Amino acid sequence: xxxxxxxxxxxxxxxxxxxxxxxxxxxxxxxxxxxxxxxxxxxxxxxxxxxxxxxxxxxxxxxxxxxxxxxxxxxxxxxxxxxxxxxxxxxxxxxxxxxxxxxxxxxxxxxxxxxxxxxxxxxxxxxxxxxxxxxxxxxxxxxxxxxxxxxxxxxxxxxxxxxxxxxxxxxxxxxxxxxxxxxxxxxxxxxxxxxxxxxxxxxxxxxxxxxxxxxxxxxxxxxxxxxxxxxxxxxxxxxxxxxxxxxxxxxxxxxxxxxxxxxxxxxxxxxxxxxxxxxxxxxxxxxxxxxxxxxxxxxxxxxxxxxxxxxxxxxxxxxxxxxxxxxxxxxx
Numbered sequence: 001x002x003x004x005x006x007x008x009x010x011x012x013x014x015x016x017x018x019x020x021x022x023x024x025x026x027x028x029x030x031x032x033x034x035x036x037x038x039x040x041x042x043x044x045x046x047x048x049x050x051x052x053x054x055x056x057x058x059x060x061x062x063x064x065x066x067x068x069x070x071x072x073x074x075x076x077x078x079x080x081x082x083x084x085x086x087x088x089x090x091x092x093x094x095x096x097x098x099x100x101x102x103x104x105x106x107x108x109x110x111x112x113x114x115x116x117x118x119x120x121x122x123x124x125x126x127x128x129x130x131x132x133x134x135x136x137x138x139x140x141x142x143x144x145x146x147x148x149x150x151x152x153x154x155x156x157x158x159x160x161x162x163x164x165x166x167x168x169x170x171x172x173x174x175x176x177x178x179x180x181x182x183x184x185x186x187x188x189x190x191x192x193x194x195x196x197x198x199x200x201x202x203x204x205x206x207x208x209x210x211x212x213x214x215x216x217x218x219x220x221x222x223x224x225x226x227x228x229x230x231x232x233x234x235x236x237x238x239x240x241x242x243x244x245x246x247x248x249x250x251x252x253x254x255x256x257x258x259x260x261x262x263x264x265x266x267x268x269x270x271x272x273x274x275x276x277x278x279x280x281x282x283x284x285x286x287x288x289x290x291x292x293x294x295x296x297x298x299x300x301x302x303x304x305x306x307x308x309x310x311x312x313x314x315x316x317x318x319x320x321x322x323x324x325x326x327x328x329x330x331x332x
Contacts, residue, residue, distance in 0.1 A: 004029050004038075004077060009332075010067050010102035011312045016056025019313035019320070022101075027067075029104045032080035035276070036106050039092060043125035043306075044100040045071040046315045046328040047158065048245065049272065054316065060098040061273040068312075069100020070272065072107070073115060073125035074332075083109045091115040093124040095132055095279060097272055101312055103332050110280025113287055116294040119301070126301035126327035127294070130162040132279070133244060133271055134220075135286050138163055139170075141267050142218040142242045146171030151207055151216035151234060153223050155192060156183035158327040159244070161302040163220055164190045166290060169298040175210055177203050179322070186325045190302070207234040215239060223247050229254040235264055243268030302326025 008029045014021045032038045050068040052058035060066055073093040076086055086092070086109055093115055094107035111132075115124040138144050150167045154160045155176025167174050168191030176187040177198045184195035196206040207216055215236035221227055225248025231241050232254060241264060259266060271279075293299040304324035307315040309332045318328055 004031075004104075008103035009309065011309060012067055012101075013054050016054070019054070019316040021054060022068075022313045022316065024310050027102065030065075030099070030106050032078050032083075032106055034081040035083060035109055036080040037076050037083060037086055037092070037094075037109050037112055038078040038080075039072055039074045039094060039105050039107055039112070040077040041072045041100070041103055041105050041332045042074040042121040043072070043332065044069045044102075044105075044309075044330045045125045045127075045129055045158075046312075046319060046330060047071070047129050048247075048319065050101075051316055051319055064097035065099030065106070067099045067101050069096065069098065069102070069105070069330075071095055071125060071128040072100045072105045073121040073127075074105075076112075077104065080109070085109070086112065091121065091124075093121075093128055095128040095271075095283070101309060101330060103309075108276040108279065110276060111283045113283055113291070116291050118295060118297075122306060122329050122331060123301045123303065125329050126158070126303055129271075130158045130327070131166075131286055131290055132282055133159060134163045134166055135290060136271065136282055137242045137244055137269060138167060138218060138220055139289075140285075141269060142220065142240045144170075144172055144218045144240075147173075148217035149173045149175065149211055149214075149236070151203075151219045152176045152192075153203075153219070153221045153227065154178070155187040155195060156325045157222070158302075159220075159222065160187070161190055161326045162299070164192050165299040166293065168192070169293045175207055175216060183325060186302075204230050204234045211236070218242065220244065225249040225252060228252040229258075232256075232258050232262070232264065235262060237262050238264070240265045240267065244270075304328050306331050
């Protein structure tokens with residue numbers, strides 16, 4: 001393995017603002033501390049939290065890189081003290097708390113996983129943020145079981161395309177909402193039994209119709225706002241509503257008596273600021289339960305477009321247009 005360079009190319013946020021504030025810079029190559037690996041990045045996923053950070057609304061947690069980017073794939077270039085189970089040269093994909101938009105990125109060893117067999121590094125870079133989020137929220141917090149019905153809002157997003165595939169592969173019936181006929185068709189191709197065009201249909205009525213009046217056992221929502229009371233209406237008795245974002249606003253008005261009557265659980269979570277030990281535990285569960293589905297071809301990352309690292313601003317414009325289906329990935 002060649003000696004590490006002193007500097008690297010990265011994309012930084014010059015100041016809060018639009019995509020134009022993403023700036024190509026030279027930064028020192030970081031060195032791994034205890035329990036960390038240094039990854040020579042081949043590709044980095046672009047996620048909605050990157051956009052929020054760029055706008056100034058989602059600062060990195062204490063100690064994390066100020067560079068955007070929450071998931072990467074590449075080869076391990078160096079190991080920190082005490083790291084076991086990894087070797088220099090291993091192809092890995094990793095969940096990081098920041099720093100992904102760069103030629104090198106630090107990652108906790110515990111949340112770095114081997115690239116699943118049969119996947120390119122670009123495909124692997126599209127996995128960690130969505131797979132970790134879906135596994136924890138749908139299957140751990142939402143407790144989705146085979147034979148139950150999952151309603152996924154934003155079914156054509158990176159999170160949505162991942163949730164549809166994993167839930168269907170594990171024996172659930174999946175309903176999904178999306179904003180066009182083309183996006184609805186993509187959701188059905190991925191395994192949704194019914195896709196609901198929210199611009200033309202009432203998702204509550206469609207969900208109740210599709211379930212014979214029962215409603216969805218688990219609802220994965222990233223919208224919030226006026227979706228909250230409608231989710232309560234669309235949920236089955238003893239259903240679980242899992243909130244992972246509030247694109248429609250976090251201040252809501254709802255009649256929670258219906259939540260009591262239906263014995264619903266309304267929960268939610270964020271991932272970025274959770275401690276490394278939590279993410280390592282989650283990574284182990286993902287490797288056990290999801291990686292076999294990826295390697296068998298039952299779950300595959302859906303790549304919308306790739307952009308060179310220097311074109312990160314264009315990648316953000318693509319995400320903010322909401323025209324994408326699946327993941328947007330930067331290549332280094």
